[in-house]
Amino acid sequence: MKSPTGKGEAMVNTLEGSVVDMPAPHTYERPVKAANGFVMLSVATVLGLGGLAVLVLGIAMLASDSGTAGLALLVLGVLATLIGFFMLFGLTAVAPGEARVVQLLGRYVGTLRTPGFQWVNPITVRRRVSTRIRNHETDVTKVNDADGNPIQIATVVVWQVQDTAQAVFEVDDFVEFVAIQAETAVRHIAGTYPYDAHGEPRLSLRDNADEINDQLSTEIAARVASAGVKVIESRIIHLAYAPEIAHAMLRRQQAGAVVAARQRIVEGAVGMVEMALAKLAEHDVVELDEERKAAMVSNLLVVLVGDRDTQPVVNTGTLYQ
Numbered sequence: 001m002k003s004p005t006g007k008g009e010a011m012v013n014t015l016e017g018s019v020v021d022m023p024a025p026h027t028y029e030r031p032v033k034a035a036n037g038f039v040m041l042s043v044a045t046v047l048g049l050g051g052l053a054v055l056v057l058g059i060a061m062l063a064s065d066s067g068t069a070g071l072a073l074l075v076l077g078v079l080a081t082l083i084g085f086f087m088l089f090g091l092t093a094v095a096p097g098e099a100r101v102v103q104l105l106g107r108y109v110g111t112l113r114t115p116g117f118q119w120v121n122p123i124t125v126r127r128r129v130s131t132r133i134r135n136h137e138t139d140v141t142k143v144n145d146a147d148g149n150p151i152q153i154a155t156v157v158v159w160q161v162q163d164t165a166q167a168v169f170e171v172d173d174f175v176e177f178v179a180i181q182a183e184t185a186v187r188h189i190a191g192t193y194p195y196d197a198h199g200e201p202r203l204s205l206r207d208n209a210d211e212i213n214d215q216l217s218t219e220i221a222a223r224v225a226s227a228g229v230k231v232i233e234s235r236i237i238h239l240a241y242a243p244e245i246a247h248a249m250l251r252r253q254q255a256g257a258v259v260a261a262r263q264r265i266v267e268g269a270v271g272m273v274e275m276a277l278a279k280l281a282e283h284d285v286v287e288l289d290e291e292r293k294a295a296m297v298s299n300l301l302v303v304l305v306g307d308r309d310t311q312p313v314v315n316t317g318t319l320y321q
Contacts (some may be wrong), residue, residue, distance in 0.1 A: 022226045029165040029228070032102045032110025032270025036118030037091050048145040051080025090122035097132040099164045111164045129164045133232065138183050138239055145205065150242035153190050153205070157182045157220060158232040165248035174227045181223035182234070189216050195241065205239055212236065273300045 040315040055077025061070030092112065103125045103202055112118060112126070120126070132269065140154045159178055161167045168172040190205065193212060197204035206214055213235050221231040 014206060022223060025163075025166045025170050025226050025228070027108055027169045028103045029163045029167045030110050032112055032120065034092075034112055035115075036121050037093070037119045040087060040119035041091060041117075044229040047080050048088065049084075051084055054080060069173035086118075088122075090119045092118050092120060092126055097130065099131050099161075099166045100126040101118060101164050102126050103131055107276050108165055108169065110189065111176060113164075127168060129161060129167060131161050131164070133160045135267050136179055136182055137237070138179075138186055139189075141183065141186060142242055143187050143190045143242075149195055150244065151190065151195050151205070151239050152238065152242055153186060153233055153236060155182070155186050155216065155236050157234045158191075159224070159229060160230050160232060162230040163228030166226065171227045174229060176233030177227050178224050178229055180219050183264055185216060185219040185223055189219065192300070195239070205236070251309045265286060269300070276300065 054073050058070050058073030058075075061073060064070075086176055094112050096114050096115045099100060099147050102109040102120055104110060104121060104123065109121075111129075112120070113131070129157060136156050136159065138157070138158045140152050142152055145151050157178070162172070171177045189212065191210075194204050196204070196206050203211055213233075216236070217231055217234045220234055224231065277296070
């Protein structure tokens with residue numbers, strides 16, 4: 001992503017090689033100079049009370065035919081009172097976890113981030129912006145994965161306003177902007193990867209959760225960077241096949257599990273047969289020709305691989321009868 005001093009457009013590459021192309025911001029946060037609120041409150045109070053006192057004195061002098069001096073005190077008292085009252089509009093309280101974006105006649109002046117009681121120019125407009133960490137949970141969305149299978153997916157995005165100026169001036173509503181861009185990124189990621197790799201060497205939504213979550217965070221961060229928003233984490237919290245194919249996919253998964261289990265059973269049975277024949281030959285327990293070995297292998301495999309209990313048959317005759 002481009003640095004704040006760069007011009008043009010910010011572009012971020014994703015894992016699949018696509019590019020999220022978002023306009024570079026034109027406004028960047030800077031601190032605003034502010035005075036101590038308690039000091040300025042004291043000054044405003046002194047001006048207001050002193051102005052009222054001078055105003056009363058001026059009225060009294062006018063009543064006693066003091067003429068010019070009384071009129072001057074009257075004007076001075078009115079001005080002092082108005083100035084003291086007007087200064088009260090510059091008092092601003094900033095709570096922890098929030099900031100105030102200050103505008104003077106439409107121009108961005110700066111941002112108040114220091115918590116406490118402060119004073120700024122009374123004619124400025126101060127917009128409150130929360131800088132606390134927030135959660136956004138997307139709705140359960142139905143999309144098609146890379147294989148074209150309909151799936152349901154939902155995510156939670158943990159984010160925070162990093163640049164208050166960009167959050168206020170670069171987009172209309174940064175909260176709504178984050179919500180829409182998060183849903184867009186979720187749809188893109190869900191359509192880029194399959195739900196299940198089915199044994200193939202590729203990333204899948206179900207088997208590679210950490211990699212997919214990292215990719216999702218990268219894409220959302222690229223989409224909301226122009227709004228001064230930092231993505232802390234994003235994670236898939238719901239992932240399932242759509243109801244219309246869920247039963248068929250469950251049967252496919254069960255069939256795959258049965259095949260894998262059978263494969264393990266056959267591998268184990270073959271190993272046991274090899275071990276049995278080797279032990280018989282090693283200890284000269286019995287001498288079998290090739291035909292009898294084949295019959296023994298067949299019987300052992302039936303016993304070991306079969307999914308039902310075998311019924312033993314006792315041979316009371318000779319080995320070959």
